[in-house]
Amino acid sequence: MRTRLVIVVVLLAAACLVPLLGQPYYTKLAVRMAIFALAAMSLDLIVGYAGLVSFGHAAFFGLGCYAAGVLPMVGVQNVPVVFAVAAFAAALIGLVTGAISLRASGLYFIFITLAFAQMVFYVAQGMRPLSGDDGFRLPAPTMLGKLPLTNPNVLLYLMIGILALAAWVSYRLTRSNFGQVVRAARDNPMKLAAIGLPAYPYRLALYTYACALAGIAGAAYANLTEFIAPNTMSWVVSGELLFMVILGTAGMLFGAIIGAVVFVGLEQILSSYTEYWLFPLGVILVLRVLLLKR
Amino acid sequence: MSLLEIREARKSFGALCVTDNVTLEVREREIHALIGPNGAGKSCLIGQITGELPLDAGEIRFDGDRVDRLPVHARAQLGLKRAYQVPQFFSSFSAGGNVALAQIARERTGWTVWRKAGTERTLPFLRQVGLEAVGERPSASLGHGEKRQLELAMAFAGEPKLLLLDEPLAGLGPGDSERMVELLRSMKGRYAMLLVEHDMGAVFTLADRISVLLAGRIIASGTAVEIRANPEVRAAYLGDGTDA
Numbered sequence: 208m209r210t211r212l213v214i215v216v217v218l219l220a221a222a223c224l225v226p227l228l229g230q231p232y233y234t235k236l237a238v239r240m241a242i243f244a245l246a247a248m249s250l251d252l253i254v255g256y257a258g259l260v261s262f263g264h265a266a267f268f269g270l271g272c273y274a275a276g277v278l279p280m281v282g283v284q285n286v287p288v289v290f291a292v293a294a295f296a297a298a299l300i301g302l303v304t305g306a307i308s309l310r311a312s313g314l315y316f317i318f319i320t321l322a323f324a325q326m327v328f329y330v331a332q333g334m335r336p337l338s339g340d341d342g343f344r345l346p347a348p349t350m351l352g353k354l355p356l357t358n359p360n361v362l363l364y365l366m367i368g369i370l371a372l373a374a375w376v377s378y379r380l381t382r383s384n385f386g387q388v389v390r391a392a393r394d395n396p397m398k399l400a401a402i403g404l405p406a407y408p409y410r411l412a413l414y415t416y417a418c419a420l421a422g423i424a425g426a427a428y429a430n431l432t433e434f435i436a437p438n439t440m441s442w443v444v445s446g447e448l449l450f451m452v453i454l455g456t457a458g459m460l461f462g463a464i465i466g467a468v469v470f471v472g473l474e475q476i477l478s479s480y481t482e483y484w485l486f487p488l489g490v491i492l493v494l495r496v497l498l499l500k501r
Numbered sequence: 502m503s504l505l506e507i508r509e510a511r512k513s514f515g516a517l518c519v520t521d522n523v524t525l526e527v528r529e530r531e532i533h534a535l536i537g538p539n540g541a542g543k544s545c546l547i548g549q550i551t552g553e554l555p556l557d558a559g560e561i562r563f564d565g566d567r568v569d570r571l572p573v574h575a576r577a578q579l580g581l582k583r584a585y586q587v588p589q590f591f592s593s594f595s596a597g598g599n600v601a602l603a604q605i606a607r608e609r610t611g612w613t614v615w616r617k618a619g620t621e622r623t624l625p626f627l628r629q630v631g632l633e634a635v636g637e638r639p640s641a642s643l644g645h646g647e648k649r650q651l652e653l654a655m656a657f658a659g660e661p662k663l664l665l666l667d668e669p670l671a672g673l674g675p676g677d678s679e680r681m682v683e684l685l686r687s688m689k690g691r692y693a694m695l696l697v698e699h700d701m702g703a704v705f706t707l708a709d710r711i712s713v714l715l716a717g718r719i720i721a722s723g724t725a726v727e728i729r730a731n732p733e734v735r736a737a738y739l740g741d742g743t744d745a
Contacts, residue, residue: 382618383618384612384613385612387605400574401553402582402603403574405572
């Protein structure tokens with residue numbers, strides 16, 4: 208845990224220096240890492256701490272994207288409002304779908320979360336005013352005061368700040384009574400009920416919180432790519448987020464951050480050599496799971 | 502004054518009737534032993550009291566109130582605490598962490614989201630069961646007897662009104678067994694206990710009253726002396742004094 212914390216602090220500090228290279232390509236890469244680090248960390252709360260494998264987390268990420276894409280159409284552009292709406296929208300859908308999917312566990316939970324995510328995906332695909340499957344350009348950037356988030360430097364510093372804050376809050380959460388109860392529910396839900404605590408409301412609260420974080424990551428992502436399309440919600444993205452969590456070891460927040468950084472980095476490096484970059488990535492995941500248990 | 506009242510409880514799985522018209526009363530502060538041969542339905546009855554198994558018919562009252570429709574956690578909150586036949590605990594927590602969870606449940610502080618959870622106040626309960634030296638150890642690494650003791654510490658920390666003990670001596674060696682009986686005896690009068698146990702020596706040492714379950718039915722209920730003298734019980738279960 209401690210070494211991972213040190214690595215994350217070093218990574219965040221290093222990320223702060225990236226804009227000094229003067230190469231927007233690297234800055235955008237660092238932003239991408241920070242965004243997926245936030246999304247993967249939020250998924251790790253569900254997978255690692257609650258012990259429930261969600262295969263639909265991209266839906267909440269995508270909802271955040273759409274919030275950041277739609278709000279400028281009604282003249283809302285400033286960061287606190289856009290990010291809050293993105294978080295709230297993701298949390299609300301997370302609360303509703305979580306209320307149903309958390310009635311299940313194990314394999315059934317995987318299927319239900321996937322099914323809900325696909326539903327959200329198809330709704331986005333069918334939205335004609337938002338160009339359906341084709342997606343649409345970000346009409347106007349989200350603004351931090353007078354600074355547009357489409358400037359990668361601005362977005363990078365904002366995301367480093369948000370990631371650090373979210374990691375700290377999430378860390379505190381996992382160490383609190385609430386976090387202990389969620390973890391106990393993962394260990395032995397039957398015993399948890401027998402001592403007088405129901406697993407369900409605690410799991411649902413954690414799930415909702417994790418969805419809100421994914422929504423914030425999504426809002427940032429819309430400003431990075433300046434394009435919003437249903438494929439941000441696809442099961443492929445859900446799978447990639449799971450990949451990152453497993454790569455960095457589930458159940459230790461900072462691990463998911465490292466997993467996201469490594470995944471996005473490898474994706475960039477490998478895809479410059481071969482269009483079949485997913486193949487070596489798959490080999491790496493298999494080796495990771497087989498060789499390093501924790 | 503009766504603490505737990507089960508009236509005409511029934512439960513069957515298909516054609517198999519595991520609880521057949523059971524009526525049972527546990528009084529405040531008594532140790533009530535539930536004995537019977539394997540498969541008599543003792544563990545099932547415990548499950549129905551805690552709510553893990555729903556009743557088909559009948560009613561259960563605890564402290565005067567109907568509880569048979571309440572979920573498991575709500576019954577536990579009322580003071581019904583259970584120790585399982587196979588010790589159940591939270592394996593990724595330390596021994597102290599397990600007791601702390603029982604305290605969180607009792608004090609209803611599960612929604613405290615910011616302050617760091619601690620195990621400082623678990624020591625008295627660990628000491629009560631003799632685990633004060635291993636509070637920091639991962640609970641999964643404890644010995645079998647220690648796991649049983651840990652489950653009891655969790656139950657005590659939950660301030661039970663009624664402890665449901667499902668074969669607390671099963672799998673314990675002679676020394677551990679004696680310590681467990683001594684521990685339960687020292688708790689006598691503090692909580693009511695419903696004790697399922699095969700060790701007749703322990704049952705006759707501890708129990709104020711005994712009920713005998715056979716094929717899902719209570720065939721006798723009474724003091725140790727009455728049960729020992731009951732010809733039906735002797736024939737069905739105790740044998741001719743070999744076990745008792």
